[in-house]
Amino acid sequence: SQQGEEDPQALSIQEGENATMNCSYKTSINNLQWYRQNSGRGLVHLILIRSNEREKHSGRLRVTLDTSKKSSSLLITASRAADTASYFCATDAEDSSYKLIFGSGTRLLVRP
Amino acid sequence: DADVTQTPRNRITKTGKRIMLECSQTKGHDRMYWYRQDPGLGLRLIYYSFDVKDINKGEISDGYSVSRQAQAKFSLSLESAIPNQTALYFCATSDFGGGTEETQYFGPGTRLLVL
Numbered sequence: 048s049q050q051g052e053e054d055p056q057a058l059s060i061q062e063g064e065n066a067t068m069n070c071s072y073k074t075s076i077n078n079l080q081w082y083r084q085n086s087g088r089g090l091v092h093l094i095l096i097r098s099n100e101r102e103k104h105s106g107r108l109r110v111t112l113d114t115s116k117k118s119s120s121l122l123i124t125a126s127r128a129a130d131t132a133s134y135f136c137a138t139d140a141e142d143s144s145y146k147l148i149f150g151s152g153t154r155l156l157v158r159p
Numbered sequence: 160d161a162d163v164t165q166t167p168r169n170r171i172t173k174t175g176k177r178i179m180l181e182c183s184q185t186k187g188h189d190r191m192y193w194y195r196q197d198p199g200l201g202l203r204l205i206y207y208s209f210d211v212k213d214i215n216k217g218e219i220s221d222g223y224s225v226s227r228q229a230q231a232k233f234s235l236s237l238e239s240a241i242p243n244q245t246a247l248y249f250c251a252t253s254d255f256g257g258g259t260e261e262t263q264y265f266g267p268g269t270r271l272l273v274l
Contacts (some may be wrong), residue, residue, distance in 0.1 A: 092264070
């Protein structure tokens with residue numbers, strides 16, 4: 048079974064709006080990462096947040112982590128049409144051999 | 160990412176055929192992975208290798224085998240392809256440094272169709 052589950056499965060917004068995606072996971076983690084996938088392409092790492100961090104920023108990206116709720120959110124501010132992609136969270140569980148487990152992803156469509 | 164290459168990029172084969180998907184990396188990473196992606200199911204781990212002499216089964220290894228020929232090369236074989244192996248296959252490497260953080264770098268993918 049998958050460790051991370053993203054919500055919503057699909058999101059459609061207007062350019063300039065903010066996009067928020069959520070990820071829930073099941074077991075204790077060392078860190079949580081977000082990846083982006085353009086249609087049919089390989090995943091690209093966006094940002095990593097450690098289990099002892101609550102918030103992290105990178106450009107227009109803001110990630111939060113709530114380990115008590117086992118959840119994370121990815122906020123993309125001032126979205127652009129080029130942000131259209133699928134976004135995946137990935138976790139490495141504390142009791143794993145540091146393999147990443149990917150969620151099923153959120154498909155984001157940013158309309159021009 | 161040109162640092163991780165996969166060949167072929169697209170492949171059509173018939174049921175029962177043996178095929179090999181190849182992955183090469185120039186990043187100098189020890190860890191390499193094979194995933195498959197099906198619509199709506201995200202990525203599922205097939206096999207992974209932490210160094211040249213290490214091979215491990217992932218979540219869905221049945222029907223697949225791998226070979227780690229060198230640090231830079233990790234091949235995935237379908238011994239006898241079946242239609243439900245139709246999927247997008249990704250190779251990835253990671254720069255795990257012995258701590259607790261691991262970022263993975265993905266190849267462009269191989270789209271496989273089994274008829």
